[in-house]
Amino acid sequence: MGTCIAVKHLEFRWPGAPSPLLTIPSLTIARGERVLLRGASGSGKSTLLSLIAGVHQAPAGQLEVLGHDLGRLSQHRRDQLRANEIGYIFQQFNLLPFLNAEENVTLASQFAPARRKRVQNPQQHAQSLLKQLGLAAADTQRLASQLSVGQQQRVAAARALFGAPSLIIADEPTSALDAEHRDEFIQVLFKACAANQTTLLFVTHDQGLAPMFERTIELSDINHARKDDGDA
Numbered sequence: 001m002g003t004c005i006a007v008k009h010l011e012f013r014w015p016g017a018p019s020p021l022l023t024i025p026s027l028t029i030a031r032g033e034r035v036l037l038r039g040a041s042g043s044g045k046s047t048l049l050s051l052i053a054g055v056h057q058a059p060a061g062q063l064e065v066l067g068h069d070l071g072r073l074s075q076h077r078r079d080q081l082r083a084n085e086i087g088y089i090f091q092q093f094n095l096l097p098f099l100n101a102e103e104n105v106t107l108a109s110q111f112a113p114a115r116r117k118r119v120q121n122p123q124q125h126a127q128s129l130l131k132q133l134g135l136a137a138a139d140t141q142r143l144a145s146q147l148s149v150g151q152q153q154r155v156a157a158a159r160a161l162f163g164a165p166s167l168i169i170a171d172e173p174t175s176a177l178d179a180e181h182r183d184e185f186i187q188v189l190f191k192a193c194a195a196n197q198t199t200l201l202f203v204t205h206d207q208g209l210a211p212m213f214e215r216t217i218e219l220s221d222i223n224h225a226r227k228d229d230g231d232a
């Protein structure tokens, strides 16, 4: 199966902070795994995601993503790896309001040559992802600003899945949904990931989601920095 994410002795402190936010001796996530990362608000979940996505760099320890040691890559190479291999679903979706749903999805390809190469027809691929995620055909041509929150969430997921990236990082993408829509959204996300052996790292502080996932990681269990602080 292989390894998707391998962390060893990772340490990260925000500039000016009195102590490290993250001290993680070890964390391994296999390729194709669907993992829930849970932790209290402010415990460092988004920060860990930004390290895995190569947005920020940890000064100490080792962080390998899809076989690449991020500590040895330049910012440019990390940006390339993220664009080509990591689909990110943000808490606030970050859709472009003046583009329609389909255009928001295909836009991803313009910055990611490897993802673009894996797709023969971007429009068709976007339509098929949006359909799979439950967006009605007519809604794919509507501006993102005119879609409901739940519909925007589906578009954000389709954009992340465009071009079959190896890893999907989802940062609390269901926080605005009711329980029924939330479970349905997660199921379609699972289906889309399973189709491509995509690893899913899904972050939440919602206790109720754990039974849906293969594995739940409690950040307070793996992060020794927070344990020392006693406020995990």
Ligand SMILES: Nc1ncnc2c1ncn2[C@@H]1O[C@H](COP(=O)(O)OP(=O)(O)OP(=O)(O)O)[C@@H](O)[C@H]1O
Pocket (backbone or CB within 6 Å): 014, 015, 021, 039, 040, 041, 042, 043, 044, 045, 046, 047, 048, 205
């Ligand atoms: N860019 C930044 N600069 C300095 N400190 C930051 C920055 N981003 C986050 N922090 C701090 O790092 C800590 C963890 O924040 P983070 O967003 O990683 O937590 P989280 O677990 O994702 O929280 P939530 O569930 O509320 O989204 C907080 O104390 C926050 O203030």
